[in-house]
Amino acid sequence: MGGAESVPAPDLRVKRAMAIAKMDMKDVGKFWKKFRKLDKEMRGNIDVEDFYEAIEEQRSIYGDGIFELLDITHAGSISFGEFLQSIIVMCLFEHEEVMKFCFYVFDKDKNGYVEKEELDTMLNVFHHVGNGEKLKGNPKKAHSTLKFAEGAKVEFDEVKAIAERFPSLWYPAFRIQNNTMIAYMGEKWWSKKKQHLxxxxxxxxxxxxxxxxxxxxxxxxxxxxxxxxxxxxxxxxxxxxxxxxxxxxxxxxxxxxxxxxxxxxxxxxxxxxxxxxxxxxxxxxxxxxxxxxxxxxxxxxxxYKVKVAKEKMEEEGAVAKSRPKTMASDRMARLERRREKHIQVKIQKKL
Known part of the structure; x- marks a missing residue:
């Protein structure tokens, strides 16, 4: 199997990732090679910081949200199964699913809405805005147009509408996904995989x-x-x-x-x-x-049968048309012609 020869026996998380992405062991071997490069000390685990460094992103609660979504409890490091499952799930998200993931991460109470403060936190995390700092450039202009009352509850449809209206605000969320695809297998491979699925x-x-x-x-x-x-x-x-x-x-x-x-x-x-x-x-x-x-x-x-039969006969033209009534004088004239013809026949016989 080439690069897959040294791949350890797949654990439950690897099997789940293979099932989700419809992968074989040859594909898993390619991910294993990437993992081994990050696992420099051959511990069988990699530091979460190295995971972020490979995709050229800063660590954030948004990125760590994928571990929470997959019930990955880590102490600063992740195994190969957790590494593979996280990448597969993140890269296979469709556009709306990325939005739902954002909503899931910042909806702390998981009650179906985010408050204004949670929405502001979401945007600050996306753009790496620290305490005492503010958004800059286009994101700042877009954010200034958002008018929410204090304590307002923003549901997913509203967040989705804002993202469609101001894509610059949510661009970092999609950038993480894009960088992950580039770092592992490439955008073309993921595009084909999504099409196949x-x-x-x-x-x-x-x-x-x-x-x-x-x-x-x-x-x-x-x-x-x-x-x-x-x-x-x-x-x-x-x-x-x-x-x-x-x-x-x-x-x-x-x-x-x-x-x-x-x-x-x-x-x-x-x-x-x-x-x-x-x-x-x-x-x-x-x-x-x-x-x-x-x-x-x-x-x-x-x-019903009689009615159907009659209609059928009428359609086929089998029902004879009723004859026109004749006058009495016409009937007498025909009778006289018949008598005259009969007398002529008798005369001819005698001759």
Whole structure:
């Protein structure tokens, strides 16, 4: 495996990173080489400061947030598994995920919003502004336009809108990610990796959708079979408009994407559908079809057949047009012509 020959047996964190990025041991070996260069004393751990130095960034609570996100408890140094997992997760963040990560780091109470003071701290950390110092240049101008009341609670959507309006304020957050990609494997490698992962995701979504459509079709065939059995073959095919009456007894397949309901709401809806189906079944048992009702249905079906046959004949032009009525004088004239013709035939026979 080339450079991967000296790679130690993957621990749980390495396996997780491999699963996230769909990597093999050959790729892990390349990261191992980078790690060994930083692990100069061959301890199996590297100092966090060396980790930051490799990506040419100053250590900050924002950068350390990746360790908090991955439950990495370190005492100033990290193992190869922690090193690999941190890089993989940080570099695979999409644009909005970087924003969410920022929000996660500075939302100290994890209550879904940041206060004005926490937002100011976020920007100071991004731009390495120390105590008693202030933002400079474009970030300072952009920050001056932000008007929040003291104690205001800023939610993620508002922070996202600010970042889109003033990209210079949030540029350092994306710079850390970009520098990490450059230091490890290169931007081109990460671009291909993201595209590959997206293709895999799209393929899974496509297969899932195809499976759902297949299950929907199968469920509908079974449902129609039950309705056909309940209605009877003749009634099912000759009176298709009556099938809707059985939708409550045999409810259609429910889909979360069609209804936009939560799991609890869907469960409640299915429970009500089952209760309604049970109620209709009990009514059918208590009130069975009588002979008179069956005779009525048969006569209705016969009338329907006659109607359909007549319409079909009219469409094909098979129904003869009614003849126009003739006057009495016309009928007498035809009768006289027939008599004259008959007398002429008799005369000719005698001659």
């Amino acid at each position: 997206q293709d895999v995701k799209d393929l899974k979504a496509k297969r899932k959708r195809e499976k759902e459509l297949e299950e929907d079709a199968k469920f509908e065939r079974l449902r129609q079979r039950k309705i056909r059995k309940k209605m009877g073959m003749i009634k099912y095919y000759m009176c298709p408009w009556n099938r809707k009456a059985y939708d409550k007894m045999f409810p259609r397949r429910l889909k979360e994407q069609d209804h936009g309901l939560s799991a609890e709401e869907l469960a409640e809806l299915r429970r009500k559908a089952r209760e309604e189906a049970k109620r209709l079944e009990e009514m059918m048992i208590k009130n069975p079809e009588t002979a008179e009702w069956r005779n009525y249905l048969k006569s209705k079906e016969r009338r």
